[in-house]
Amino acid sequence: MNAPVLSNIKCGECPIRHRAVCSRCEGAELDILEKIKVYRSFKAGEQILWRGESMDFVASVVSGVATLGKTLEDGRTQMVGLLLPSDFIGRPGRDRVEFDVIAASDVTLCCFDRKPFENLLLVTPHLSERLVEIALDELDAARDWMLLLGRKTAREKIATFIDMLIRRSSLEGSTAQNDALTLPLSREEIANYLGLTLETVSRQLSALKSQGILQFKDRRSFEVLNPKALHDISGDDAPR
Amino acid sequence: MNAPVLSNIKCGECPIRHRAVCSRCEGAELDILEKIKVYRSFKAGEQILWRGESMDFVASVVSGVATLGKTLEDGRTQMVGLLLPSDFIGRPGRDRVEFDVIAASDVTLCCFDRKPFENLLLVTPHLSERLVEIALDELDAARDWMLLLGRKTAREKIATFIDMLIRRSSLEGSTAQNDALTLPLSREEIANYLGLTLETVSRQLSALKSQGILQFKDRRSFEVLNPKALHDISGDDAPR
DNA sequence: CGATACCTTGACCACTTTCAACGTCCGTGG
DNA sequence: CCACGGACGTTGAAAGTGGTCAAGGTATCG
Structure with missing residues (x-):
């Protein structure tokens, strides 16, 4: 090092x-x-x-x-x-x-x-x-992730991931940036996090985009237009 | 309770x-x-x-x-x-x-x-x-399981599971029962542990049986005829 | 002996992966 | 300044693994 x-x-x-x-x-x-x-x-x-x-x-x-x-x-x-x-x-x-x-x-x-x-x-x-x-x-966190890896669909995995980003970002910068977010990882890294391939990640992100749930500014930064829908897709119960 | x-x-x-x-x-x-x-x-x-x-x-x-x-x-x-x-x-x-x-x-x-x-x-x-x-x-252990859930095939999952049973059982009863083991879970429970369906679990166990790697006495108890092959299938590196 | 829970096996299907081509962005060097 | 190259991302088509649905088998317990 x-x-x-x-x-x-x-x-x-x-x-x-x-x-x-x-x-x-x-x-x-x-x-x-x-x-x-x-x-x-x-x-x-x-x-x-x-x-x-x-x-x-x-x-x-x-x-x-x-x-x-x-x-x-x-x-x-x-x-x-x-x-x-x-x-x-x-x-x-x-x-x-x-x-x-x-x-x-x-x-x-x-x-x-x-x-x-x-x-x-x-x-x-x-x-x-x-x-x-x-x-x-x-x-x-590891156990929640086990549920995701073992039982969630690609769609649910992506939604859960973004939902987690929302939650974490609302913790730190308490600036009222309701919805502007940045993916901290490349498509391949997201894939490795979610137990998917990078192509599937890309497709699911495109799907969320074409459904009007996300809007991308560029490859990494986006807005969540419909957080409720996103959370519903994630398969998790109401946020704690 | x-x-x-x-x-x-x-x-x-x-x-x-x-x-x-x-x-x-x-x-x-x-x-x-x-x-x-x-x-x-x-x-x-x-x-x-x-x-x-x-x-x-x-x-x-x-x-x-x-x-x-x-x-x-x-x-x-x-x-x-x-x-x-x-x-x-x-x-x-x-x-x-x-x-x-x-x-x-x-x-x-x-x-x-x-x-x-x-x-x-x-x-x-x-x-x-x-x-x-x-x-x-x-x-x-949770992190090892995340690797299994996210990246291993059904075959590898089953092999890893049985390999784990071997390791755990060799820890406790130090009786030299090299290979006689009991599944501690039903097919459905194994499925829920491995992120599979019970049918897939059943099929993979049958496959290991027909390949001469396992031999079942009844539904729950079996012998490992070829621990080496089993471990190779598991995808893990040499036992620690 | 029958009911029930558990397991096995088959056929079919769907979702995700795989393979491949193409597109976009960005930095480097001509 | 533009051209090239490489990394990264998107999209399509085909393939395959595991899931779903269904039928039948086996063991166990009253």
């Missing part, structure tokens, strides 16, 4: 401060984190971690999007997670990653060297509680 | 002692657990927990098999986990289950009332460490 080291910004001004692993830390705890953190950035397409590799750091995503992927010997790949800003890479007590981590866009990470971070964990309940919470959220 | 309360057995003689949530506890810690535990049992097919329900207990599976399932409005269901002996139900800091828990066979649980258990967690690092470990193992 040879990413450039950027100038850090102060934790107090960090855009992901309220949701990241450090969200419960204040004062002295934050000062320690401040001291052991290093920003690193990766270009779109760069591999951040290799499957089976031993991690020398843990990190929060500050900006950009990264993917967690598993690959079969013959090249079929399945994404098993999507890392958006504030998401965390690394697990207490596990030094190997069980999947590839790849930057889907330019990515900036807030990295902590693993050893100091783990030592800090032992004496900082705020941190370890939050980490457990994050892991359990991921477990819930 | 109205399961009969069985006479407890002593923790020291518990068959799942070495792998369950209590595996790191000794002496005084074990004495406390001993005091707050209650055995409950469920008949095959009984629902142990309903999705969205608030849990009043957490538990370890002592014997039998239970399933974790999610269901779409129209009835399609996907299993998101399989609970075998020593597996744990319940999460620190979450009082609702996000899926249905159903007894696939007669099941005996070692139950702890949630409040006392959570209090104990706070002062028993052995217990909470083990719980985090268990949650992370489940996360890994």
Whole structure:
């Protein structure tokens, strides 16, 4: 891993401060984190971690999007997670990653060297509680995704995916951008996330477009003209 | 939940002692657990927990098999986990289950009332460490299953499933029963676990039988005549 | 012994994939 | 500045895997 080291910004001004692993830390705890953190950035397409590799750091995503992927010997790949800003890479007590981590866009990470971070964990309940919470959220998300992968149709998968983008984006930028969105992934990456082929993804997006549910500005950015219809298609029950 | 309360057995003689949530506890810690535990049992097919329900207990599976399932409005269901002996139900800091828990066979649980258990967690690092470990193992398993659901063929799914049964059974009964196994689930349940229909499951099992890889004694019990071939079909790399 | 739940097998069908061609955007270099 | 090349995306046609529907088989339990 040879990413450039950027100038850090102060934790107090960090855009992901309220949701990241450090969200419960204040004062002295934050000062320690401040001291052991290093920003690193990766270009779109760069591999951040290799499957089976031993991690020398843990990190929060500050900006950009990264993917967690598993690959079969013959090249079929399945994404098993999507890392958006504030998401965390690394697990207490596990030094190997069980999947590839790849930057889907330019990515900036807030990295902590693993050893100091783990030592800090032992004496900082705020941190370890939050980490457990994050892991359990991921477990819930993984199980929802299992339902999608195992039982949903292509149409439902795409609708669910976009519905998720709406939900996540309404969480972060609380700017009232009701419906203008950007696909964080290429068609092929979306396909690997949803267990489809890129052609099927393309066709289903076209279908949603021709049904007047989505309107594309360009390949990546679009508006949701009919969020209700989209959600109905997704097959999920009413939003929580 | 109205399961009969069985006479407890002593923790020291518990068959799942070495792998369950209590595996790191000794002496005084074990004495406390001993005091707050209650055995409950469920008949095959009984629902142990309903999705969205608030849990009043957490538990370890002592014997039998239970399933974790999610269901779409129209009835399609996907299993998101399989609970075998020593597996744990319940999460620190979450009082609702996000899926249905159903007894696939007669099941005996070692139950702890949630409040006392959570209090104990706070002062028993052995217990909470083990719980985090268990949650992370489940996360890994969920991600492996995502690869299966999203990218594997019916044939590969069935082979992976049986391969998993071999691995799990070699863990527990270290009796040298190289190859005699029992399907813990009905065809329909297997289908819901693998994201298939029961007919496809049946056909694929028949195929493995006619290829001389499996040999059935009856509907549920069989021998693996060619574990190597089975594993090759599964699409996974060499066993860890 | 019959009822019922579970399983198997066949025939057909549909959805998604596969294969292929073409289109669009964008950066690079002539 | 435009032309070329490559990455990315769209669309069509054909093929194939797994699903659906249906009939019949087998085991188990009263």
